[in-house]
Amino acid sequence: MSDLIDIKVNVNGQLYERSVEPRMLLSDFIRFELGLGGTHVGCEHGVCGTCTILFDGKPQRSCITFAVLADGHTIETVESLGTPEKMSTLQQAFQEKHGAQCGFCTPGILMTMTAFLKENPHPSEEEIREGIDGNLCRCTGYQNIIEAVKLAAENMDSKS
Amino acid sequence: MEKKYLGQRVIRNEDPRILTGRGKYMADITYHNMLHAAFLRSDYPHAKLNSVDISAALEIPGVIAIYTAEDLGDYWHPGPVLVPAPHSIPGITANSRTQIPIVKDIIHHQGEVLAMVVAENRYIAEDALASIYVDSDPLDAVENVEAALKPGSPLVHEELGTNIATYVRQERGNFAECKTKADHVIHQKFIMDRGSAGAMENRGFCANWDEDAQQLTIHCNTQSPSGLRNSMAAWFGIPEQRVRVVVPFVGGGFGPKVMTNQPEEVLCTFASIKLHRPVKWLEDRAENFIGTTAERVQVHDCEIAFNKDGKVLGVRDSFLYDTGAFNPYTATIPLNTQTHTTGMYDIPVFLTEFTSVFTNKMICSPVRGAGRTYGVFVMERMLDMVARKLNVDPAKVREINLIAAEAKFPLETGIIAQDFAQFVLDSGNYPAVLKKAREMIGYEDFKKNQQPKFRAEGRYVGIGLVLFTENTGVGPYEGTKITVGNSGKVFASSIYGTQGQGHFTVFAQIVADQIGCKVEDVIIETGDTDKFAWGTGTFASRGATVLGNAYHHTATLVRAKILATASRLFNVPESELELGDGMVKVADMPDKFIKLGDLATKANPMRGTIKPGTEPGLEATGFYAPPYGATAYGAAAAIMEIDPLSFNIKFHKFIFVDDCGTVINPMILDGQLHGGIQMGVGNAYFEKLVYDENAQLLNGSLMDYLIPRATDMPTKMEIGHLNTPSPLNPLGIKGVGESGTIPIPPLYCQAIEDAFNLPDLFITEVPLSPSIVYSLVEEAKAKK
Ligand code: FES
Ligand code: FES
Numbered sequence: 001m002s003d004l005i006d007i008k009v010n011v012n013g014q015l016y017e018r019s020v021e022p023r024m025l026l027s028d029f030i031r032f033e034l035g036l037g038g039t040h041v042g043c044e045h046g047v048c049g050t051c052t053i054l055f056d057g058k059p060q061r062s063c064i065t066f067a068v069l070a071d072g073h074t075i076e077t078v079e080s081l082g083t084p085e086k087m088s089t090l091q092q093a094f095q096e097k098h099g100a101q102c103g104f105c106t107p108g109i110l111m112t113m114t115a116f117l118k119e120n121p122h123p124s125e126e127e128i129r130e131g132i133d134g135n136l137c138r139c140t141g142y143q144n145i146i147e148a149v150k151l152a153a154e155n156m157d158s159k160s
Numbered sequence: 161m162e163k164k165y166l167g168q169r170v171i172r173n174e175d176p177r178i179l180t181g182r183g184k185y186m187a188d189i190t191y192h193n194m195l196h197a198a199f200l201r202s203d204y205p206h207a208k209l210n211s212v213d214i215s216a217a218l219e220i221p222g223v224i225a226i227y228t229a230e231d232l233g234d235y236w237h238p239g240p241v242l243v244p245a246p247h248s249i250p251g252i253t254a255n256s257r258t259q260i261p262i263v264k265d266i267i268h269h270q271g272e273v274l275a276m277v278v279a280e281n282r283y284i285a286e287d288a289l290a291s292i293y294v295d296s297d298p299l300d301a302v303e304n305v306e307a308a309l310k311p312g313s314p315l316v317h318e319e320l321g322t323n324i325a326t327y328v329r330q331e332r333g334n335f336a337e338c339k340t341k342a343d344h345v346i347h348q349k350f351i352m353d354r355g356s357a358g359a360m361e362n363r364g365f366c367a368n369w370d371e372d373a374q375q376l377t378i379h380c381n382t383q384s385p386s387g388l389r390n391s392m393a394a395w396f397g398i399p400e401q402r403v404r405v406v407v408p409f410v411g412g413g414f415g416p417k418v419m420t421n422q423p424e425e426v427l428c429t430f431a432s433i434k435l436h437r438p439v440k441w442l443e444d445r446a447e448n449f450i451g452t453t454a455e456r457v458q459v460h461d462c463e464i465a466f467n468k469d470g471k472v473l474g475v476r477d478s479f480l481y482d483t484g485a486f487n488p489y490t491a492t493i494p495l496n497t498q499t500h501t502t503g504m505y506d507i508p509v510f511l512t513e514f515t516s517v518f519t520n521k522m523i524c525s526p527v528r529g530a531g532r533t534y535g536v537f538v539m540e541r542m543l544d545m546v547a548r549k550l551n552v553d554p555a556k557v558r559e560i561n562l563i564a565a566e567a568k569f570p571l572e573t574g575i576i577a578q579d580f581a582q583f584v585l586d587s588g589n590y591p592a593v594l595k596k597a598r599e600m601i602g603y604e605d606f607k608k609n610q611q612p613k614f615r616a617e618g619r620y621v622g623i624g625l626v627l628f629t630e631n632t633g634v635g636p637y638e639g640t641k642i643t644v645g646n647s648g649k650v651f652a653s654s655i656y657g658t659q660g661q662g663h664f665t666v667f668a669q670i671v672a673d674q675i676g677c678k679v680e681d682v683i684i685e686t687g688d689t690d691k692f693a694w695g696t697g698t699f700a701s702r703g704a705t706v707l708g709n710a711y712h713h714t715a716t717l718v719r720a721k722i723l724a725t726a727s728r729l730f731n732v733p734e735s736e737l738e739l740g741d742g743m744v745k746v747a748d749m750p751d752k753f754i755k756l757g758d759l760a761t762k763a764n765p766m767r768g769t770i771k772p773g774t775e776p777g778l779e780a781t782g783f784y785a786p787p788y789g790a791t792a793y794g795a796a797a798a799i800m801e802i803d804p805l806s807f808n809i810k811f812h813k814f815i816f817v818d819d820c821g822t823v824i825n826p827m828i829l830d831g832q833l834h835g836g837i838q839m840g841v842g843n844a845y846f847e848k849l850v851y852d853e854n855a856q857l858l859n860g861s862l863m864d865y866l867i868p869r870a871t872d873m874p875t876k877m878e879i880g881h882l883n884t885p886s887p888l889n890p891l892g893i894k895g896v897g898e899s900g901t902i903p904i905p906p907l908y909c910q911a912i913e914d915a916f917n918l919p920d921l922f923i924t925e926v927p928l929s930p931s932i933v934y935s936l937v938e939e940a941k942a943k944k
Contacts, residue, residue: 024283039181082180095171105360110179143873
């Protein structure tokens with residue numbers, strides 16, 4: 001097999017040092033090397049968006065990113081948002097509005113929308129719809145996802 | 161019994177785990193000594209396999225084993241028929257061919273397994289696939305169902321001498337005679353294709369054979385844990401009690417995950433037994449497109465006989481159904497088509513016959529909608545033909561032909577359904593659903609006031625309104641076990657698979673109402689065959705109806721035990737006891753109460769005695785079996801605008817009306833409809849598995865196979881409800897899981913035609929796409 005490469009990656013605020021094969025996907029690195037199973041893979045060819053993580057704060061598809069490219073960078077995954085006991089405002093809104101059904105696409109959508117709301121804290125419904133257009137969900141028809149993001153934006157507003 | 165939770169918008173118990181990424185799915189299942197499988201699949205749809213050379217691949221470090229057909233020995237045989245043919249129907253032809261785990265001589269479809277690699281990790285396993293050398297000679301492939309029946313066609317199964325898999329003819333009345341009496345008869349061909357289930361999570365399977373304990377543990381995202389347990393037990397000669405199937409959270413099912421005896425299941429289990437190590441396989445998206453199951457094309461030859469007043473006298477529908485290379489599910493899809501064609505219409509005469517045809521394509525099995533969609537499509541399209549012929553409004557034609565509100569339910573249809581029982585309409589008010597849909601969409605106002613304005617402006621804005629039925633909640637049965645624990649938490653288990661339908665909440669609502677506890681204190685356990693052994697599976701929109709009623713029934717048994725135990729404890733009659741807030745209280749005596757957990761402890765004492773003739777604990781097991789399926793129904797209507805340049809569709813309004821009887825949780829109900837509608841939108845305008853003439857799939861990726869995205873959907877799906885309880889079950893529930901999907905394709909056709917208003921634009925084939933509609937419109941304009 002090919003030689004291993006040493007990488008240092010900050011994931012969810014913690015620094016990990018690992019040696020990985022150059023071909024290892026970032027999604028596999030996160031899931032199997034670091035044991036963070038919240039990042040799901042639905043297509044492994046960059047289309048569905050389920051594997052979306054934040055790479056230096058920007059949404060990125062971890063299934064078409066090599067782990068070695070994350071060397072020296074900062075990654076955030078769904079595990080960074082909240083815990084079952086203390087969910088983030090966005091996660092709470094997803095529960096309130098029934099924005100998840102099977103939950104498989106959800107981590108990718110939550111990460112995409114976390115970055116989206118940071119950039120655009122007062123989005124219109126149309127903008128939210130455009131914002132999740134790159135994430136496929138087979139269960140919800142998207143309506144309740146959009147409702148949830150709207151509610152999260154409102155709730156974040158009233159908190160700030 | 162109070163209905164504290166039933167019917168309420170309760171937020172989901174499962175969400176905190178799912179939303180924080182803590183829910184475990186198949187990809188998260190792991191053992192320290194686990195091996196990983198990858199499958200070499202055929203590129204050819206039809207070929208003679210000469211040899212598979214694995215020698216080079218075996219040299220790769222990290223490859224543990226490679227198996228081909230010969231290695232399986234006696235375990236190599238075709239799988240069982242999963243759903244038998246409806247032999248009670250006279251004159252049926254039934255040729256069944258089921259798939260084998262690994263090809264030995266003839267390749268029957270692209271994606272069939274030729275070899276299995278087991279390696280230390282998935283990267284190595286996939287590397288090894290590239291080093292296996294396959295020698296095979298391609299054969300002429302059967303791609304098209306019509307051509308498949310012509311003399312001289314290549315044969316999928318040479319020894320059968322025909323490509324016919326099943327033929328079933330059912331007739332209500334006498335169509336030949338009815339035709340002679342009608343004012344008009346129209347003859348029309350329709351084609352409907354349906355595609356991939358496209359769950360966002362692909363399949364996954366992990367087998368762990370423990371040689372010392374002689375125990376097989378399987379993790380799988382199956383829709384039928386019991387079916388999977390039974391099939392693996394039978395295949396490998398292990399008692400069912402030594403096979404445990406555990407289903408983690410599942411990222412969507414929609415049909416194909418109900419299949420058992422799949423090659424990957426057999427082979428992973430085989431490898432684990434051979435190697436004494438856990439063997440896991442995670443399907444990738446490319447495999448999902450060629451190696452799983454999907455729905456596919458039906459070609460319908462239809463006649464409709466009607467009078468000049470718009471009353472339909474009879475319908476004939478003769479159709480071909482592409483079942484793929486094997487037919488383990490036999491006729492569920494076409495039987496569903498037959499039962500849903502005349503639907504809620506009062507059509508006295510109905511002749512329906514189908515020929516299901518083998519082709520060299522992936523196996524067909526039900527996908528959300530499951531055959532009903534085709535029947536609804538041809539019927540709704542035929543009613544639109546009647547409307548055109550008589551120059552009557554399409555909604556009016558439907559009104560004329562609906563079964564009356566006063567009809568004496570249950571109504572027998574004379575047509576045998578997928579559960580082999582006669583399709584019976586159990587309850588409903590069909591005119592009411594049409595009326596509500598017309599009101600919600602603003603039908604008359606649009607036609608009279610809005611549309612003329614749009615037309616004057618040169619805009620293409622049309623309205624559609626279609627109706628459908630959905631036979632749901634079929635047998636045979638489901639069962640549950642409910643236990644009140646010492647902590648006061650209620651543990652309620654069944655073997656049912658769950659794929660995001662909110663089962664952890666809706667069933668908890670039903671149980672909590674009976675037990676008198678908080679909904680979050682009911683822990684629903686699904687899909688672990690060691691927790692509950694009996695049941696069938698998730699299909700035919702039957703969870704809420706069949707399992708919901710099983711939970712209800714079992715909870716009433718536990719309630720009875722709670723009351724009996726507390727009555728003995730307090731020495732008061734049961735009639736003076738109240739259940740609520742997680743405790744049993746004696747009425748009007750505020751200091752006399754006991755918490756459910758404490759009562760559970762008393763019901764299972766560690767010393768002393770329990771009353772002879774009683775059972776320890778607060779626990780019961782119960783079952784529910786419906787006599788036949790409960791039939792939901794509804795309407796979909798839309799006002800849509802077609803962009804004349806891009807042919808993209810923008811919805812001005814979209815409404816859906818549904819009657820699924822008693823509602824458990826309106827939030828989850830609407831969510832089920834939203835998702836169903838989305839798949840219907842895909843069926844109508846986006847999703848098609850495209851095969852070339854050699855039965856080669858041309859669009860096996862999510863880049864090319866288009867699942868509707870957020871901007872493809874109506875901006876607002878407004879949902880309206882009627883609630884006619886089903887008399888078939890104590891809770892009055894009918895299923896809803898597939899309703900959303902069923903009526904969408906004919907809705908698109910009607911609305912698009914209405915938008916362009918061209919006499920020669922009549923759509924007979926779906927799925928559509930922007931370019932297809934563009935071509936149809938250009939053709940229709942040219943004819944003018
Ligand atoms: S899994 Fe990465 S985009 Fe689909
Ligand atoms: S919730 Fe199932 S795919 Fe989105």
